[in-house]
Amino acid sequence: MTDQIPTSKNDDGWQISRRGFLQGSAGTVAAATAGPALNFFTAASAQAQQPAEAAGKWMASTCQGCTSWCPVQVKVVDGRAVHLRGNPLAKANHGKICPRPHLALQQVYDPDRVRQPMKRTNPEKGRGKDPGFVPISWDEAMDMLADRIMELRNDGEPEKFALFRGRYTYLRDILYSAVPKIIGSPNNISHSAICAEAEKFGPYYVEGLWDYRDYDLEHTRYVLCWGADPVSSNRQVPHAINFWGNMRDNATVAVVDPRLSATAAKADEWLPVIPGEDGALAVAMAHVILAEGAWNKTFVGDFVDGENRFVPGQTVDEPQPSVAAEGAERTEGIVAGDAPTSRTSASVFNEIHTHGVVQWWNLELKDRTPEWAAERTGIPAEQIRRVALGFAAAGSRAISWLSPGASMQARGGYSAMATHALNGLVGSIDAKGGVVAKVKDPTGSVPDMAPYQDELAASHSKYDKIDQRGTLAFPSLNGGKSGGGVVTNAAADGMLAKSPNEIKVAIAYWSNFGFSTSGSYRWEQALSELPFFVHLTTNASEMSMFADLVLPAAHQLFEKWGYIKGKQNLHSYVSLNQRVIDPLWDVKQDETEVPFMLAEKLAERGFDNLYRYYTEGFADPETGAAPTNGEEFTEYALKMLTRGCWDSTHEDYGKYGDRLEGWEDFKEKGVWNSHRYEYGKRVDNFATQTGKVEFYSETLKTALRGHAERHDTTVDGVLEATNYVGRGELAFVPHFEPALRHGDEVEYPFVFFEHRSRLNREGRSANCTWYQAHKNVDPGDENWSDVLKMNPIDADALGLDDGDMVRITSTTGTITAQLKRWEGLRPGTVAKCYGQGHWAYGRVAAANFAEHVPLGGNNNEILYPEFERLSGSTARHGGPSRVKVERV
Incomplete structure (x- = not known):
């Protein structure tokens, strides 16, 4: 049946040999194809002849x-998933979806999926x-893993175990936290620093929110997008798609992006x-907003006499420290709203809901004219002024939409603060038509693990982590704490250096760091040296090729139980992942079934702490029964953690939103x-x-000083170690930092940057023919190809034509792609969409899966492994790599 599935425009060029990964799975193919799963494509076609609602649920x-x-919602007909739509009960996404869920149908029925546990020989x-x-069998696989973990514990070195997490549901801590902590390792490493931590850094040190924001598109009058492409990517895509047309009737849209994105094209x-x-x-x-007197005076405040003293190039008298500061050290201004010691001067600025606007002007803004910025940004001064004043004119109904593009840069922490601080200047934080936070939800957390840690686990789980967080060069200041976050991509360097310890056993799930991280060669080397590695995955990805065990994971949308928490359209929501079809193959649920099986195996070897934690801590909230197997454990854990949504006896039931009528009602409604x-x-x-909203961030000052004291240095010493050039009190205000790039401009004349596709299921779509056949929905891209976009001005200078195969080289590596001459790109830059370049993952994703030949190029092979170190983020944006482009 797999021969009936199209793999390209030319099947002959896409055949996969029986060697390699699929060879090991061949024994399961006949049984699998005899069932309904791979008849899906023909069966769905026959079903389409019937009325849409004639059959199925x-x-x-x-x-x-x-x-x-x-x-x-998934339409299931005769046990097969055949169609998807938005859940009509969901207030956040209006019951709508984007293209991505449809691609999941090809993922779950992908003939290249991992079908049973596989062992490296x-x-x-x-x-x-x-x-x-x-x-091999699951039993044999779990025996191998349990033996390796017990070796670490018996040798007194459980810290040499690591668990790497990619995407997740909120059952995550059952695996991500409990397994390493109860074994005795500090090394649970999340993917989040390759995703967005710098984006959270800015709002946190301006308004104390370490989270993504929601946006009131219904009432806004101006949207200023910083690298954001809301109708294609970012974090409220269906809501944005559904609302963008209505919003455009009432609001102005400005897009800051070197690429003419789908949103920019309509801006x-x-x-x-x-x-x-x-x-x-x-x-x-x-x-401009301050110099022109356009700030929101009812939110920020004003000079006592109403005269604007924010004159370009001139400082403003700063208020004196207040006696109301309760003994706190106050050497750089007063607490916002406190009365200064003297109010006789007409030059006093009385702040209302903000803190430090005068200090921000004096330290940074007074000389940052549009003319100064035009030379650095390439944007005309008159456009800078026009956009700034248009944004300010919308007042509190304005949105400065920060995204990874403007924050996940080598020096992007202060850019993130500056872009978000614009919301503070116009008073749009926590305002109608502006930028808001989330509504609380009634979900719970996993039980305390400490009672199940023995002495070895309790002590070794406090050791330093392999990702270098909290070191001088990686403050990772999540929540203001030195080392409070994660530095995902630095874990590879820690593994290679065996610092702070050696990793001997590791599990990774729902992740592919060998593909998805800049400087990906480092992960390939680290995984090559790792003595024992287990990969839980749906498809044999690049990371799988270094594994000793590959374990087949249930697909999150169709075969797995879990729940997520999100926000869109001024509503938070809790949504269930459900097993809507029977799994095709011998897959397990990664966050629940697999750790339960491991706990059983460890208990057989005399270490029952993890098993007792699961069986004693996760009882069915309706019956009180303890789980006896992985499936029961999954259900009980899910019911426990979502109980506040559906159980009328729970203390949070109905407090924040819906009153669902029991567990079965929750499963039926799903949200x-x-x-x-x-x-x-x-x-x-x-x-x-x-x-207050802090333009002079006392919160960041405390965090930086704390990190400096931890390493016996100064704040300036921290800035130097983290590749920032600002010094002194600039460290505490949003300020300009020059871009950090790798590669000599003469040898590498182009600034390379990447963007995201509206079809990428976080890099997991490339083995879907629908993805390849519709790739041109991304402006500038081509179907069944991987293109490097270049402005025709630059292409003419190099004598390059459309369709030429080109070699793109940075100081880090070389990839090849097809050239696309495209006017929607800033001259001097070249751009490529992320998602192609797989040398594994399947017969569609790779040009030749069996021979490890990639289709196109993986951007991360030419992106320098740079960091935004204050947050711990990977600096995948902002052009960290210069490149040269040559015809192949």
């Missing part, structure tokens, strides 16, 4: 193809090495900024909706040190 689940995490690891996978203003110079543009806009967000309740209660 709509069942609720959740799409996790991006971080919108939308509630959806070739001890030599490396790219291009045939692992020699052979099928009123396109600002094709030089990659990495977003911060210069943001502080120049802040300068819990919160009340609509209420504006203004956070004003003067922001989680900053002052309780």
Whole structure:
């Protein structure tokens, strides 16, 4: 039956040999294809002849193809998933979806999926090495893993175990936290620093919110997108698609992006900024807003006599420290709203809901004119001024939409602060038509693990982590704490250096760091040297090729139980992942069934702590029964953690939103909706040190000083170690930092940057023919190809034509792609969509899966492994790599 599935425009060029991974799975193919699963394509075609609602049942689940995490419904006919739609009960996404959920149908029925546990037989690891996978049973696989873990514990070195997490449901801590902590390792490493931590850094040190934001598109009057492409990517895609047309009737849209994105193509203003110079543009806009007297005076405040003293190039008298500061050290201004010691001067600026606007002007903004910014950003001064004043004119109904593009840069922490601080200047934080937070939901957390840690686990789980967080060069200041976050991509360097310890055993799930991280060669080397590695995955990805065990995971949308929490359209929501079809193959649920099986095996070997934690801590909240197997454990854990949504006896039931009528009602409806967000309740209660929106961040000052003291240095020493150039009190305000690039400009004349596809299910779509056949929905891209986009001006200078195969080389590596001459790109830059370049994952994703030949190029092979170190983020944006382009 697999021969009936189209793999390209030319099947002959896409055949996969029986060697390699699929060879090991061959024994299961006949049984699998005899069932209904791979008849899906022909069966669905026959079903289409009937009326749409004539057969089948709509069942609720959740799409996790991006971080919108939308509630959806799956139509199941005769045990087969045949169609998807938005959950009509979901208030957040209006019962709508984007293209990504539809692609999941090809994922779940992908003939290249991992079908049963596989064991490596070739001890030599490396790219291009045939692992020699052979099928084994789950029992044998879990025996192998349990033996390796027990070796670490028996040798007194449990810290040499690591668990790497990619995407997840909120049953995550059952595996991600409990397994390493109860074994005795500190090394649970999340993917989040390759996803967005720098984006959270800015809002946290301005308003105390370490989270993604929601946006009131219904009432806004101006949207300023910083690298965001809301109708294609980012975090409220279905809501944005559904609302964008209505919003455009009432609001102005300006897009800051070196690429003409789908959103930019429909915008009123396109600002094709030089990659990495977003911060210069943001502080120049802040300068204009203050210099022109356009700030929101009812939110920020004003000079006592109403005269604007924000004159370009001139400082403003700063208020004196207040006696009301309760003994706190106050050497750089007062707590916002406190009365200064003297109010006789007409030059006093009385702040209301913000803190430090005068200090911000004096330290950074007074000289950041549009003319100054034009030289650095490539954006005309008159456009900078026009956009800034248009944004300010919308007042509190304006949105400065921060995204990874403007923050996940080598020096992007302060750019993130600057772009978000614009919301503070116009008073749109926590305001109607502006930028808001989330509504609380009634979900719970996993039980405390400490009672199940023995002395070895309790002590060794406190050791330093392999990702270098908290070191001088990696403050990772999540929540203001030195080392409070994660530095995902630095874990490879820690593994290679065996610092702070050696990793001997590792599990990774729902992740592919050998493909998805910049400087991906480091992960290939680290995984090659790893003595024992287990990969839980749906498809044999690049990371799988270094594994000693590959374990087949249930697909999250169709075969797995879990729940997620999200927000869109001023509503928070809790949405269930449900097993809506019987699994095709011998797959297990990664976050629940697999750790339960492992706990059983460890108990057989005399270490029952994890097993007792699962069986004693996770009882059915309706019956009180303890789980006896992985499936029961999954259900009981899910019911426990979502109990506040559906159990009328729970203390949080109905407090924040829907009152679902029991567990079966929750399963049927699939989603819990919160009340609509209420504006203004956070004003003067922001989680900053002052309780205000901080333009001079006392919160960041405390965090940086704490990190400096930890390493016996100064704040300037921290900035130097983290590759920032600002010094002194600039460290505490949003300020301009020049872009950091790798590669000599003469040898590598082009700034390379990447963008995201509206079809990428977080890099997991490339083995879907629908993805390849519709790739041109992304502006500038071509179907069944991987293109490097170049402005015709630059292409003419190099004598390059459309369709030429070109070699793209940076200081880090070389890839090849097809050239696309495209006017929607800033000259001097070249761009490529992320998602192609797989040398594994399947017969469609790779040009030749069996021979490890990639289709196109993986951007991460030419992106320098740079970091935004204050947050711990990977600096995948802002043009960290210069490249040269040559015809192949």
